[in-house]
Amino acid sequence: MHTELQHAAEMNDDANLVKLGQIFDGFAEFVDDPSEGELPQQRVLPYLFGNRHQHDLGMIDSSAAEITVAVGGKDYAIKQSPGLLTSARAGGTTGAAVWRTTSLLAEWFVSSDNPLFKSGLLDETCTLLELGAGVAGLLPLVVAPRIKTYHATDQSYALKLLQENISANSTSKKRNTKSPNHADVRLSSLDWEADDVNYFLSSHDLSDGLDLIVASDCVYNYHLIEPLTNICTAICRHRRRNLRPTLCLIAQQVREPNVFEEWLTAFSQHFHVWRLTDSTLGAALGIQSGYY
Template sequence: MDSLPDLISQLGPEIEDPEEETFLLYSQPMASQNLGFIDPKARSIDVAINQRDFTIHQSPGILSSSRAGGTTGAVLWKINPLFAEWLSSPSNPLFLSRALSRSSSLIELGCGISPLNALALRPRIARYVLTDQPYVLKLLQQNIDANPPPFSSSSSSSSSSYPSSSSSSSSRRAKHAASPSPAHCADISFRVLDWETDQVSAALTGCPATTSFDALVACDCVFNYALIQPLVQTCADVCRLRTRHKAAGAGAPPCVAVIAQQLRNDDVFTCWLAEFRRHFRVWRFPEEMLPEGLRPAAGFVIHVGLLRDAGE
C-alpha cells in the first residue's frame, strides 16, 4: 500500500534536529495567543466547522479548581475548532493521500470535554475513540449528545463506555428528526486513558474485530515538562498496537501520529520533539497544506510521526 509514502513525499525533509526545528518555528513573527482558551468563563461555546454548527459545553468551575491531575481539559482551546475543520476538510492531505478513509479507525489522546474532531470526522471514517481522564466524561458525553449527526433521527449513532447523558439539544434533535439517516456515520466512543497510570491495549478500540488504529491524534497536549515522557510513550504504545497485531492487520500500513499544538514555551517544545524523535520519524505539515489560522505565524504547528520500527 503506497498511501503513506505518497503523504510523506509531500511533507518535505524529515526533521533531524529538534533545536533547528525550534529555531525555524520560533524565530519568525508569531501572533500572541495567550494561554489559548477561547473563553474560559463561558458555559458553552458555539463554533462552525465546514458549514456545520456545533455547541460545546465546558466547565469554568473545574478549570479554576485545584483538582489533582490537571484541569485544562475542562474548556475548549483555540486550536480545537481550527484543527477539526482542517482534519475533516475535503482537501486534507491525510485523505487525499488515502492514508485515511471511510474504513479508518482513529484514537485521540487528551480530548478533554471536546469531541469536535470526532464529530467533524464522523461522515468520513469508521471509528473514533476519544480518551482522557474520567473527570471529562460527563461533559464530553453531553457534547456528543448535543451534536447529533446531520440528517439523523433522535437516536444517536454514537456509543460510549458509560451511560449517555439525558441532557441534549432538543432543538437540534427536532431539527433533524424528520430527516433520513445518513449513509455513513462513524462510531464514537470514549475510553479512560491516563498516560501515567493506564496500560495501552487493543481493548481501547472497543471492537473485538479491530485490534489497532490507523491514526492517532493529539491536539494541544504539549504544555509542560512533566507530561512529555508519558505522552510520547503513550503515543508509541498506541501506534505499536499495529505491529503487535500483524495477524489481524496483515498488509495494513503503520499507525500515523498527528500532533497539533500551540507554540508556547520553546524549551518545552524542544524537549517534546527530542523525546518524540526517540520513538518516531517526524515531519512537519508545510504551510501550503494548512489554512492561515493553523500556520506557525498564527502560533500553531502540526507534525506527523511514524514509529521508527514500523516501516512504511
C-alpha cells in the first residue's frame, strides 16, 4: 500500500495517470462520460450529491448573525451576514451564509479514514485552492493544518467576514503542534468570469499549479455552469507536466437535478470523473442519510 501511494505522488505521464485512476478505484466509482469526444489528461475526484428536499435550500440557519457548527468534535462559532444574504447585491450573495454541504464536507475531511489523506493524495506538501469559499472558513480551519498552503477564494464581499471567522476560531491548545493559527491560509478575491487565471496564479506564487481544487455547493444555477467549468479547466491546465495532475473535488447538494446534470455533462468534456462510494462517504453523506 505504501509503495502504491508513493507512486501516486510521482505521476507525470500517461501511463501513471492510469495508475492514479487505480488509486481512485479503491474508494470511488468511475462515472462514464455523458458526452462524446476525447477527454484531456485531467482528473476529477468524486462529486457528492445532496438531498432533494425542495423546502431546504441547504443553509444551516440563514437568519442568524452567528451560528455554532460542530466539526470533528469541536465547536466553531461562525458569523454570517443575513442582511447581505437578502440584499440585491449584483453578482450574488449566497456566500454570506453557512451551507450544510460545507459542514458535512469539513466533517468528512477530518475523518481518520479520509481517502485523500489516507492514500497520500493530500499531505503536508500539498497546495489547495477553494473556489467560492464564502464566509464560513470551516474547510480552511480543518484542512489547512494538514497541508502546505490553503488558498480560500471568493468575491471580495465575503473575504472580510471569512477572515474574521478563521481568526476567531484559530486557537491552539497545545504547543509545538501545527494548529489552525499556524496554518498557512491565504484569502484572495477571484471572479470566475472576470479575472485572468494565469495572472492570478502567477501573482499568488502558484506558477506550478495546484494539487487540489475544492468547490462546495457551487453548482446551483445554470449561469454558473460555464464559469465554474472554465475556471477549473484553466487552473488544471496550468499545472506543470512533471507534477501530478491537479485534482478537483466537487461537493454538491442537488436542488435542481437538471442543473447538476448539465454541469456534469459540461465538466465531463474536460475531466475524468469519479464518485465517492457510500462506504467512503460515511453515514452523514451516504444514501441512507439522504445524500448519495
